[in-house]
Every structure is written in structure tokens, then in C-alpha cells.
Amino acid sequence: MAHTGRVPPTPFAERVLDLVATIPAGRVLTYGDVARHLGSRAPRAVGNALARFGGGVPWWRVVRAGGGLPTGHELAAAERLRAEGVVVRPGPGGPSVDLECYRWVPGRA
DNA sequence: AAGCTGACTCGCT
DNA sequence: GAGCGAGCCAGCT
Numbered sequence: 584m585a586h587t588g589r590v591p592p593t594p595f596a597e598r599v600l601d602l603v604a605t606i607p608a609g610r611v612l613t614y615g616d617v618a619r620h621l622g623s624r625a626p627r628a629v630g631n632a633l634a635r636f637g638g639g640v641p642w643w644r645v646v647r648a649g650g651g652l653p654t655g656h657e658l659a660a661a662e663r664l665r666a667e668g669v670v671v672r673p674g675p676g677g678p679s680v681d682l683e684c685y686r687w688v689p690g691r692a
Numbered sequence: 693a694a695g696c697t698g699a700c701t702c703g704c705t
Numbered sequence: 706g707a708g709c710g711a712g713c714c715a716g717c718t
Contacts, residue, residue, distance in 0.1 A: 593716070595714095595715065596715090596716090613701095614700055615700070615701060618700085618714080623713095623715080624701090624712095624713060625713065625715055626700040626701060626713085626714085627697090627714065628700090628713095628714055628715040628716075629699085629700080629714095629715095630698070630700060631697090631698055631699075631700095631714095631715070631716065631717095632699095632716090633699060634698080634699050637699080642699080645699085647700070647701085648702085652699090653699035654699055655699060656699055660699090
């Protein structure tokens with residue numbers, strides 16, 4: 584087939600995937616933090632990139648501001664995080680993680 | 693070319 | 706404390 588079958592990720596999406604792929608297990612980042620590390624303020628674009636091309640990276644390590652898991656994928660993310668040893672706390676509106684404890688900062692293990 | 697949507701975030705009421 | 710609206714960037718139709 585002439586078509587690639589897989590849509591090539593955009594340069595921006597590729598950057599997001601690259602950064603998310605560098606997140607160590609047991610640590611999490613927020614959409615806003617990822618966007619900021621890329622030099623942009625588009626947390627929505629980050630979520631969009633993961634939604635389209637996040638199938639090859641640990642997208643579950645990316646959470647919303649406040650520790651909330653990605654809308655519509657809270658269960659999948661919670662299960663993956665738990666498998667990595669992250670303590671996911673169930674709460675109103677969905678499971679959440681302690682950013683103060685699991686928020687990963689480049690340079691700070 | 694223009695407009696709308698989206699795995700978001702922050703601020704105000 | 707909770708809910709609502711506006712703002713923002715990037716990608717897609």
C-alpha cells in the first residue's frame with residue numbers, strides 16, 4: 584500500500600515522545616512541565632501528541648497538574664503506575680499520585 | 693485560508 | 706471547598 588499505515592509523528596510530537604521516554608520508572612511529570620521543557624506552553628498539544636503517538640512511550644508517567652491521571656485513561660495509567668511501584672491514591676474525580684514525592688525533575692532523582 | 697477540537701492550566705466567582 | 710470560564714499552543718478538517 585502506498586500509505587505508510589502509520590502517520591509520521593510531527594516534530595513537536597517527536598520531542599514530547601523523546602522527553603517522556605526519558606522519564607525514569609517510578610517518577611511522573613505533568614503535561615505543563617513537559618510542555619515547558621520543550622520550550623512551549625501547550626500542555627494540550629502534549630496530551631494530543633501522546634494520544635496520537637503515545638503508544639511507544641510510557642505515557643502513564645505523564646499526569647495532569649495536581650497529580651490527577653489523564654482524563655479518560657485514569658484506570659490504565661493507575662494500573663501502570665502501580666506496576667512501577669508508584670502509590671496511586673484513589674480520590675474524587677479519579678486516582679491521583681503525590682507529585683511532591685514522584686514528580687521527576689531532570690537533575691534530581 | 694479559516695475555524696474547531698483537544699489525554700491542559702490557571703484564575704476568579 | 707467547589708464550580709465555571711477564559712487562555713494557550715499545536716494539529717487536523
